[in-house]
Amino acid sequence: MVTLSRRYRYIGPAEILAGITPDDAGTPITAPRDFAGWVSTVPAPDLAEPFTFVVDLDGVLRLAPRRSEHVACAAGRDVLGAGEIAFVRQPPDEAGAGRLGWRVDEVSNQSTGYCPDLDSWPAVAAALDRAGLAHPDGFTAGFVFRRCPDCHQCNVVRDDDFVCALCGADLPERWNLDSG
Known part of the structure:
Protein backbone atom coordinates (compact mmCIF):
# COMPACT_ATOMS: atom_id res chain seq x y z
CA MET A 1 0.00 0.00 0.00
CA VAL A 2 1.23 3.48 -0.89
CA THR A 3 1.61 5.85 2.06
CA LEU A 4 2.58 9.06 0.27
CA SER A 5 -0.56 10.88 1.27
CA ARG A 6 -3.28 10.86 3.84
CA ARG A 7 -6.26 8.65 3.27
CA TYR A 8 -9.42 10.48 2.24
CA ARG A 9 -12.82 9.06 3.08
CA TYR A 10 -15.96 9.92 1.16
CA ILE A 11 -17.82 12.80 2.84
CA GLY A 12 -20.47 13.49 0.20
CA PRO A 13 -24.18 12.63 0.17
CA ALA A 14 -24.98 9.14 1.51
CA GLU A 15 -27.49 8.50 -1.29
CA ILE A 16 -24.72 8.78 -3.90
CA LEU A 17 -22.60 6.26 -2.01
CA ALA A 18 -25.58 3.92 -1.62
CA GLY A 19 -26.33 4.04 -5.34
CA ILE A 20 -22.96 2.94 -6.72
CA THR A 21 -22.38 -0.49 -8.21
CA PRO A 22 -19.17 -2.42 -8.98
CA ASP A 23 -19.71 -1.55 -12.66
CA ASP A 24 -19.24 2.14 -11.81
CA ALA A 25 -15.60 1.70 -10.77
CA GLY A 26 -13.05 3.61 -12.81
CA THR A 27 -10.64 1.89 -15.15
CA ALA A 48 -11.54 17.28 -25.32
CA GLU A 49 -12.99 17.24 -21.77
CA PRO A 50 -11.37 16.39 -18.44
CA PHE A 51 -12.01 13.02 -16.82
CA THR A 52 -12.80 12.04 -13.26
CA PHE A 53 -9.89 10.35 -11.50
CA VAL A 54 -9.01 8.87 -8.16
CA VAL A 55 -5.85 7.31 -6.78
CA ASP A 56 -6.89 4.25 -4.82
CA LEU A 57 -5.21 3.03 -1.63
CA ASP A 58 -2.83 0.86 -3.67
CA GLY A 59 -1.62 3.97 -5.50
CA VAL A 60 -3.44 3.03 -8.70
CA LEU A 61 -4.84 5.73 -10.97
CA ARG A 62 -8.51 5.08 -11.87
CA LEU A 63 -10.20 6.97 -14.69
CA ALA A 64 -13.88 7.50 -15.45
CA PRO A 65 -15.95 9.86 -17.59
CA ARG A 66 -16.08 13.44 -16.29
CA ARG A 67 -19.65 13.30 -15.07
CA ALA A 74 -13.25 4.58 -6.38
CA ALA A 75 -15.83 1.76 -5.99
CA GLY A 76 -16.96 3.37 -2.72
CA ARG A 77 -13.54 3.10 -1.08
CA ASP A 78 -11.19 5.62 0.52
CA VAL A 79 -8.61 7.25 -1.76
CA LEU A 80 -5.19 8.91 -1.69
CA GLY A 81 -6.25 11.54 -4.22
CA ALA A 82 -9.17 12.60 -6.42
CA GLY A 83 -10.01 15.27 -8.95
CA GLU A 84 -10.27 16.01 -12.63
CA ILE A 85 -7.65 15.39 -15.30
CA ALA A 86 -7.22 16.25 -18.99
CA PHE A 87 -4.81 14.72 -21.47
CA VAL A 88 -3.24 15.95 -24.71
CA ARG A 89 -1.38 14.06 -27.38
CA GLN A 90 2.29 15.00 -27.53
CA PRO A 91 4.59 14.63 -30.51
CA PRO A 92 6.72 11.46 -30.43
CA ASP A 93 9.96 13.46 -30.17
CA GLU A 94 8.69 15.06 -26.93
CA ALA A 95 7.40 11.86 -25.36
CA GLY A 96 10.84 10.63 -24.32
CA ALA A 97 12.02 7.11 -23.64
CA GLY A 98 9.48 4.96 -21.86
CA ASP A 117 -6.01 18.60 0.32
CA LEU A 118 -3.21 19.94 -1.84
CA ASP A 119 -0.84 17.51 -0.09
CA SER A 120 -2.44 14.70 -2.10
CA TRP A 121 -0.24 15.70 -5.06
CA PRO A 122 2.63 13.25 -4.35
CA ALA A 123 0.22 10.28 -4.55
CA VAL A 124 -1.26 11.65 -7.79
CA ALA A 125 2.20 12.25 -9.29
CA ALA A 126 3.36 8.73 -8.35
CA ALA A 127 0.28 7.18 -9.99
CA LEU A 128 0.83 9.25 -13.15
CA ASP A 129 4.51 8.23 -13.23
CA ARG A 130 3.49 4.57 -12.93
CA ALA A 131 1.10 5.08 -15.87
CA GLY A 132 3.95 6.55 -17.96
CA LEU A 133 2.28 9.94 -18.26
CA ALA A 134 4.30 13.15 -18.32
CA HIS A 135 2.64 15.65 -16.01
CA PRO A 136 2.98 19.11 -14.45
CA ASP A 137 4.93 19.57 -11.22
CA GLY A 138 1.73 20.08 -9.23
CA PHE A 139 -1.98 20.65 -9.57
CA THR A 140 -2.74 23.06 -12.41
CA ALA A 141 -5.83 24.09 -10.42
CA GLY A 142 -5.61 23.48 -6.69
CA PHE A 143 -8.62 23.69 -4.40
CA VAL A 144 -8.41 24.34 -0.66
CA PHE A 145 -11.26 22.67 1.22
CA ARG A 146 -12.13 23.34 4.86
CA ARG A 147 -15.02 22.40 7.15
CA CYS A 148 -16.48 25.22 9.19
CA PRO A 149 -16.07 24.47 12.91
CA ASP A 150 -19.30 26.38 13.67
CA CYS A 151 -21.86 25.31 11.03
CA HIS A 152 -19.95 22.22 9.76
CA GLN A 153 -20.41 23.26 6.12
CA CYS A 154 -17.72 22.30 3.61
CA ASN A 155 -16.10 25.38 2.06
CA VAL A 156 -13.80 26.05 -0.86
CA VAL A 157 -11.31 28.70 0.30
CA ARG A 158 -10.74 31.37 -2.32
CA ASP A 159 -7.97 33.98 -2.36
CA ASP A 160 -6.66 32.80 1.03
CA ASP A 161 -9.86 34.07 2.66
CA PHE A 162 -10.37 31.49 5.42
CA VAL A 163 -13.93 32.55 6.27
CA CYS A 164 -17.02 30.35 6.02
CA ALA A 165 -19.18 31.38 3.06
CA LEU A 166 -22.32 30.34 4.95
CA CYS A 167 -21.95 31.65 8.50
CA GLY A 168 -18.87 33.92 8.39
CA ALA A 169 -16.87 31.97 10.99
CA ASP A 170 -13.10 31.67 10.70
CA LEU A 171 -11.94 28.50 8.96
CA PRO A 172 -8.88 26.56 10.14
CA GLU A 173 -5.60 26.91 8.25
CA ARG A 174 -5.09 23.12 8.30
CA TRP A 175 -7.19 20.57 6.38
CA ASN A 176 -9.99 19.33 8.65
CA LEU A 177 -12.52 17.47 6.50
CA ASP A 178 -11.96 14.22 8.38
CA SER A 179 -13.86 15.66 11.33
CA GLY A 180 -17.48 16.40 11.90
Whole structure:
Protein backbone atom coordinates (compact mmCIF):
# COMPACT_ATOMS: atom_id res chain seq x y z
CA MET A 1 0.00 0.00 0.00
CA VAL A 2 1.23 3.48 -0.89
CA THR A 3 1.61 5.85 2.06
CA LEU A 4 2.58 9.06 0.27
CA SER A 5 -0.56 10.88 1.27
CA ARG A 6 -3.28 10.86 3.84
CA ARG A 7 -6.26 8.65 3.27
CA TYR A 8 -9.42 10.48 2.24
CA ARG A 9 -12.82 9.06 3.08
CA TYR A 10 -15.96 9.92 1.16
CA ILE A 11 -17.82 12.80 2.84
CA GLY A 12 -20.47 13.49 0.20
CA PRO A 13 -24.18 12.63 0.17
CA ALA A 14 -24.98 9.14 1.51
CA GLU A 15 -27.49 8.50 -1.29
CA ILE A 16 -24.72 8.78 -3.90
CA LEU A 17 -22.60 6.26 -2.01
CA ALA A 18 -25.58 3.92 -1.62
CA GLY A 19 -26.33 4.04 -5.34
CA ILE A 20 -22.96 2.94 -6.72
CA THR A 21 -22.38 -0.49 -8.21
CA PRO A 22 -19.17 -2.42 -8.98
CA ASP A 23 -19.71 -1.55 -12.66
CA ASP A 24 -19.24 2.14 -11.81
CA ALA A 25 -15.60 1.70 -10.77
CA GLY A 26 -13.05 3.61 -12.81
CA THR A 27 -10.64 1.89 -15.15
CA PRO A 28 -7.41 1.02 -13.31
CA ILE A 29 -4.25 2.35 -14.97
CA THR A 30 -1.30 0.49 -13.47
CA ALA A 31 1.14 0.80 -16.40
CA PRO A 32 1.58 2.56 -19.75
CA ARG A 33 -0.12 -0.31 -21.60
CA ASP A 34 -3.25 0.19 -19.47
CA PHE A 35 -3.48 3.85 -20.42
CA ALA A 36 -2.82 3.07 -24.09
CA GLY A 37 -5.64 0.51 -24.04
CA TRP A 38 -8.02 2.83 -22.21
CA VAL A 39 -7.37 5.93 -24.34
CA SER A 40 -7.84 3.90 -27.54
CA THR A 41 -11.46 3.23 -26.50
CA VAL A 42 -12.34 6.83 -25.64
CA PRO A 43 -14.27 8.63 -28.41
CA ALA A 44 -12.27 11.56 -29.79
CA PRO A 45 -14.84 14.22 -28.72
CA ASP A 46 -14.63 12.97 -25.11
CA LEU A 47 -10.87 13.55 -25.08
CA ALA A 48 -11.54 17.28 -25.32
CA GLU A 49 -12.99 17.24 -21.77
CA PRO A 50 -11.37 16.39 -18.44
CA PHE A 51 -12.01 13.02 -16.82
CA THR A 52 -12.80 12.04 -13.26
CA PHE A 53 -9.89 10.35 -11.50
CA VAL A 54 -9.01 8.87 -8.16
CA VAL A 55 -5.85 7.31 -6.78
CA ASP A 56 -6.89 4.25 -4.82
CA LEU A 57 -5.21 3.03 -1.63
CA ASP A 58 -2.83 0.86 -3.67
CA GLY A 59 -1.62 3.97 -5.50
CA VAL A 60 -3.44 3.03 -8.70
CA LEU A 61 -4.84 5.73 -10.97
CA ARG A 62 -8.51 5.08 -11.87
CA LEU A 63 -10.20 6.97 -14.69
CA ALA A 64 -13.88 7.50 -15.45
CA PRO A 65 -15.95 9.86 -17.59
CA ARG A 66 -16.08 13.44 -16.29
CA ARG A 67 -19.65 13.30 -15.07
CA SER A 68 -18.90 10.26 -12.93
CA GLU A 69 -18.93 10.59 -9.17
CA HIS A 70 -15.50 10.24 -7.61
CA VAL A 71 -16.83 7.75 -5.06
CA ALA A 72 -18.17 5.59 -7.89
CA CYS A 73 -14.81 5.76 -9.67
CA ALA A 74 -13.25 4.58 -6.38
CA ALA A 75 -15.83 1.76 -5.99
CA GLY A 76 -16.96 3.37 -2.72
CA ARG A 77 -13.54 3.10 -1.08
CA ASP A 78 -11.19 5.62 0.52
CA VAL A 79 -8.61 7.25 -1.76
CA LEU A 80 -5.19 8.91 -1.69
CA GLY A 81 -6.25 11.54 -4.22
CA ALA A 82 -9.17 12.60 -6.42
CA GLY A 83 -10.01 15.27 -8.95
CA GLU A 84 -10.27 16.01 -12.63
CA ILE A 85 -7.65 15.39 -15.30
CA ALA A 86 -7.22 16.25 -18.99
CA PHE A 87 -4.81 14.72 -21.47
CA VAL A 88 -3.24 15.95 -24.71
CA ARG A 89 -1.38 14.06 -27.38
CA GLN A 90 2.29 15.00 -27.53
CA PRO A 91 4.59 14.63 -30.51
CA PRO A 92 6.72 11.46 -30.43
CA ASP A 93 9.96 13.46 -30.17
CA GLU A 94 8.69 15.06 -26.93
CA ALA A 95 7.40 11.86 -25.36
CA GLY A 96 10.84 10.63 -24.32
CA ALA A 97 12.02 7.11 -23.64
CA GLY A 98 9.48 4.96 -21.86
CA ARG A 99 6.76 7.61 -22.10
CA LEU A 100 3.46 7.49 -23.93
CA GLY A 101 2.40 9.79 -26.74
CA TRP A 102 0.12 11.46 -24.21
CA ARG A 103 0.72 13.83 -21.33
CA VAL A 104 -1.38 15.36 -18.60
CA ASP A 105 -2.40 18.86 -19.64
CA GLU A 106 -4.51 19.78 -16.61
CA VAL A 107 -5.01 18.13 -13.24
CA SER A 108 -6.88 19.31 -10.16
CA ASN A 109 -7.95 18.05 -6.76
CA GLN A 110 -11.54 19.15 -7.49
CA SER A 111 -13.67 16.53 -5.77
CA THR A 112 -16.41 17.65 -3.43
CA GLY A 113 -17.05 14.04 -2.43
CA TYR A 114 -13.55 13.55 -0.98
CA CYS A 115 -12.26 17.16 -0.70
CA PRO A 116 -8.61 16.14 -0.88
CA ASP A 117 -6.01 18.60 0.32
CA LEU A 118 -3.21 19.94 -1.84
CA ASP A 119 -0.84 17.51 -0.09
CA SER A 120 -2.44 14.70 -2.10
CA TRP A 121 -0.24 15.70 -5.06
CA PRO A 122 2.63 13.25 -4.35
CA ALA A 123 0.22 10.28 -4.55
CA VAL A 124 -1.26 11.65 -7.79
CA ALA A 125 2.20 12.25 -9.29
CA ALA A 126 3.36 8.73 -8.35
CA ALA A 127 0.28 7.18 -9.99
CA LEU A 128 0.83 9.25 -13.15
CA ASP A 129 4.51 8.23 -13.23
CA ARG A 130 3.49 4.57 -12.93
CA ALA A 131 1.10 5.08 -15.87
CA GLY A 132 3.95 6.55 -17.96
CA LEU A 133 2.28 9.94 -18.26
CA ALA A 134 4.30 13.15 -18.32
CA HIS A 135 2.64 15.65 -16.01
CA PRO A 136 2.98 19.11 -14.45
CA ASP A 137 4.93 19.57 -11.22
CA GLY A 138 1.73 20.08 -9.23
CA PHE A 139 -1.98 20.65 -9.57
CA THR A 140 -2.74 23.06 -12.41
CA ALA A 141 -5.83 24.09 -10.42
CA GLY A 142 -5.61 23.48 -6.69
CA PHE A 143 -8.62 23.69 -4.40
CA VAL A 144 -8.41 24.34 -0.66
CA PHE A 145 -11.26 22.67 1.22
CA ARG A 146 -12.13 23.34 4.86
CA ARG A 147 -15.02 22.40 7.15
CA CYS A 148 -16.48 25.22 9.19
CA PRO A 149 -16.07 24.47 12.91
CA ASP A 150 -19.30 26.38 13.67
CA CYS A 151 -21.86 25.31 11.03
CA HIS A 152 -19.95 22.22 9.76
CA GLN A 153 -20.41 23.26 6.12
CA CYS A 154 -17.72 22.30 3.61
CA ASN A 155 -16.10 25.38 2.06
CA VAL A 156 -13.80 26.05 -0.86
CA VAL A 157 -11.31 28.70 0.30
CA ARG A 158 -10.74 31.37 -2.32
CA ASP A 159 -7.97 33.98 -2.36
CA ASP A 160 -6.66 32.80 1.03
CA ASP A 161 -9.86 34.07 2.66
CA PHE A 162 -10.37 31.49 5.42
CA VAL A 163 -13.93 32.55 6.27
CA CYS A 164 -17.02 30.35 6.02
CA ALA A 165 -19.18 31.38 3.06
CA LEU A 166 -22.32 30.34 4.95
CA CYS A 167 -21.95 31.65 8.50
CA GLY A 168 -18.87 33.92 8.39
CA ALA A 169 -16.87 31.97 10.99
CA ASP A 170 -13.10 31.67 10.70
CA LEU A 171 -11.94 28.50 8.96
CA PRO A 172 -8.88 26.56 10.14
CA GLU A 173 -5.60 26.91 8.25
CA ARG A 174 -5.09 23.12 8.30
CA TRP A 175 -7.19 20.57 6.38
CA ASN A 176 -9.99 19.33 8.65
CA LEU A 177 -12.52 17.47 6.50
CA ASP A 178 -11.96 14.22 8.38
CA SER A 179 -13.86 15.66 11.33
CA GLY A 180 -17.48 16.40 11.90
